[in-house]
Amino acid sequence: MTWKFTSAVAGVALLASAGGAAAEGELNIYNWGNYTNPDLIKKFEEAHGVKVTVTDYDSNSTALTKVKAGGHGFDIVVPSANYVPIFVKEGLLLEARPDQMSNFKNVDPKWVDVPWDPGRHYTVPWQWGTTGVAVNTEAYKGDVNTSAIFMNPPEELVGKVNVVPEMADVLALAIMYEGGRPCTEDKALLKKVRDSLMAAKPKWMSMDYGMTDKMSNGDVMASVNWNGSTFRVRANNPTVVYGYPKEGYPIWMDSVAILKDANNVENAKLFMNFIMEPENAALISAFARYANGISGSEAFMPEEMKTAPEIVVPAEFKAAGTFLPTCPKAAQDLYTAIWTELRK
């Protein structure tokens, strides 16, 4: 029996030491994949002597499910605007009061009183962008500023269009194309949305992610895509342009929040304050190529980003942009049904 007892003691001791090690100088960030600038992390680690670990997720729902299940060990999460109220409502976020932090003065006033977090009691801006259409002008020379690119593809693009499988974004674009508002429960309108999506589907090539690569190498000629990704495509393939659908397109923002069950709350707060510094916010954008919400960060940004039409929304298209709200369950059920039918 002795060896069993010894190994049990050793096991307990090991567990205890592992538990103790987490307390000092660590920060665990849970963020979207390919989204966190390693230079930013390195700078933070050197400035504050904290060891940072970044873990990836691929969708808001993945992040929500994992955080809700508990035992994740993360301190920071970066949900989109339409998911922040869900995180708050489910009691998953710490009211960290970033609005009282020293660098909060740098937050662009238009991103302070946001509907998903009025007055910014929970979150600070990470990056924001738009969902539109990317078109290779070698294949199609007509107007690109319309959702018709995928809702009713022109002859030249039939069989060459991709639609990213992001339910919220795609349905929002389709609903606005048919003249509704995001989160609508108007059945007559939704029926029209479903019918036109079903009619358009045979003209699509795929419903897939990874357009930064696939549009760069010419596998896909047009796609529903995000602005930052399209900016990266244009760097590789200058014939690709980004269109802002005039019928309406979604604007989104991902915000940094601290989890209620975080182990390293103080370090997480340091990080929040750190990324509100314009120079650091510029590092975020320099990597993933989306705008951030920090005034004065433009000065530190790469030159080509300051004028890029994907990043700086042209004045004529500003009005068509709309923020995606959090849809109620009833609307969500209708959308899932349409989405399942679309992908059957």
Next chain:
Amino acid sequence: MVRPTSALSSGEITARRTIVRRYWLLCLPALVLLVFAASGPLLIVLAYSFLEPAEYSGVVWSLSGEGWFKVILNRDIFDDTISLADAHMTIFWRSAKLSVLTTLLTLAIGFPTAYFIATRPKTHRQYWLFLITIPFWTNLLIRTYAIMEVIRNEGILNSSLMSLGLIGAPLQILYTDTAVLIGMVYVYLPLMVLPLYAAMERLDFRLVEAGYDLYATRFQVLRRVIVPLVKPGIIAGSILVFIPSLGAYVTPRVLGGGKNMMIGNLIELQFGEGRNWPLGAALSIGLLVTVMAALVFYVRNEQAER
């Protein structure tokens, strides 16, 4: 322990009880594993399938048959008429069709491969087997992306066919059911070859020679001698390929382009963006029951034949 008298003394009864108790205690780890690691999670899934979905993923603890209702039937979201769930049936049918085709194709390729290996000299066989297992060293996702690189419009296959002048424009294989089929056959082929080889290795080739001596043709020897003898291997291989094919997730997602889902993707959708865990749970259990029913039916048939 053996005594001449048949009557058991009280000491002996105690001893037997101790043995029985020891058996149970020794079985305990296995039982715990079965109950908690195998049945436990399954029971949770089963329970979830009878609950109501919570507003933002998860479940509410109140009884509801809605999840199961939605597996087969569809209440039209626009006019509330009830009909067969066309979307789910299409997805189930595609999964079943692709899985059967995958099994048949892996069998068609795997059978000669296994036969070839089994007929090599004993010392060479291990090298051939080693070659079969090499793909397992690489992650499934990477192998799937490799296939994608081959069948892309500007990939190896299309560019070589075009440079040979066999086709004028690239074949659109990627993002079709054919692409999913190619991917699954490639991924699951070793699972067919290994059990087939195990069966063929035990095959007594003197019986094959005896068949030829009795004037059987090659085809007759194959059909009447080899196939019946390696049948257990064929069955094991088919089950090993068919079941994971039915639940395939990565291959249809990467190669199918996401336009046409398989069951695995449909279940994932319900647990993720769909925020309908009970429906996802009901679909999972439904899939499990279908597979079990098919297996039980098959085994019964087998026994009846004997």
